[in-house]
Amino acid sequence: SSDLTQDPAVSVALGQTVRITCQGDTLRSYYTSWYQQKPGQAPVLVIYGKNNRPSGIPDRFSGSDSGNTASLTITGAQAEDEADYYCNSRDSSGNHVVFGGGTKLTVL
Amino acid sequence: QVRLVESGGGVVQPGRSLRLSCAASGFTFSSYAIHWVRQAPGKGLEWVADISYDGRNKYYIDSVKGRFTISRDNSKNTVYLQMNSLRPEDTSLYYCAKQLPGRGSYYDYWGQGTLVTVSS
Numbered sequence: 577s578s579d580l581t582q583d584p585a586v587s588v589a590l591g592q593t594v595r596i597t598c599q600g601d602t603l604r605s606y607y608t609s610w611y612q613q614k615p616g617q618a619p620v621l622v623i624y625g626k627n628n629r630p631s632g633i634p635d636r637f638s639g640s641d642s643g644n645t646a647s648l649t650i651t652g653a654q655a656e657d658e659a660d661y662y663c664n665s666r667d668s669s670g671n672h673v674v675f676g677g678g679t680k681l682t683v684l
Numbered sequence: 685q686v687r688l689v690e691s692g693g694g695v696v697q698p699g700r701s702l703r704l705s706c707a708a709s710g711f712t713f714s715s716y717a718i719h720w721v722r723q724a725p726g727k728g729l730e731w732v733a734d735i736s737y738d739g740r741n742k743y744y745i746d747s748v749k750g751r752f753t754i755s756r757d758n759s760k761n762t763v764y765l766q767m768n769s770l771r772p773e774d775t776s777l778y779y780c781a782k783q784l785p786g787r788g789s790y791y792d793y794w795g796q797g798t799l800v801t802v803s804s
Contacts, residue, residue: 609790611729618779618797619729624790662729664789671743673719673731673789 580608580663580676587682588653596648596679598663606666608646610639613660613678622661623648650681658683686710686793688780693798696770704765704798706780714738714758717783719791720765722776722800730776734783735763748774770802 580600588594598608607626611619621630623639636651646665650657663676692704706718719734733744733754742754753766763780777799781791 607788618794621792625788630792666789675729675731678728
């Protein structure tokens with residue numbers, strides 16, 4: 577198995593850019609995906625693979641990877657982006673899935 | 685449109701069993717792997733198990749191996765999670781999620797979840 581590490585909380589001023597990171601050795605072998613979860617709602621996929629956005633996700637969301645770190649960047653954060661964000665990936669075996677602990681994003 | 689609807693949750697005593705169902709519609713169900721992901725109250729997401737499109741391959745997180753069994757009936761567009769020997773730490777909202785094609789752990793659709801509470 578493998579652990580994915582995220583900062584518990586991040587804040588950003590309205591309209592500014594924020595980067596949320598996810599670290600883990602398995603990220604050297606597998607791409608990650610990112611999920612936004614608002615209170616009382618199911619998670620929503622915002623970025624997957626090599627910076628792919630599902631239909632309906634604003635283009636202010638983007639993803640990048642470097643070594644053992646994956647990043648989700650929100651360029652021009654909006655009030656509605658305030659949420660918990662989770663990364664996930666395959667573990668070293670490739671057969672299990674691991675999630676990061678989540679990052680609570682506050683938009684000031 | 686794609687829809688996943690979980691059911692079967694409830695309050696159960698430790699050591700007892702529950703069977704969760706995930707009914708799918710709006711896509712070719714038999715072509716996609718399905719995962720169960722849970723979330724304990726106030727906590728993060730935790731992957732539980734997954735099943736391949738044809739039901740041949742199944743994987744589980746270590747903490748449920750030997751207690752939970754995932755299965756699917758492609759004729760009914762439904763995935764099941766049989767949970768035996770339930771423990772208080774299994775208390776969570778259980779989501780089913782549809783995996784995008786390929787080996788990535790990318791879930792493009794989620795259900796709204798069904799709550800399992802294990803308590804005496």
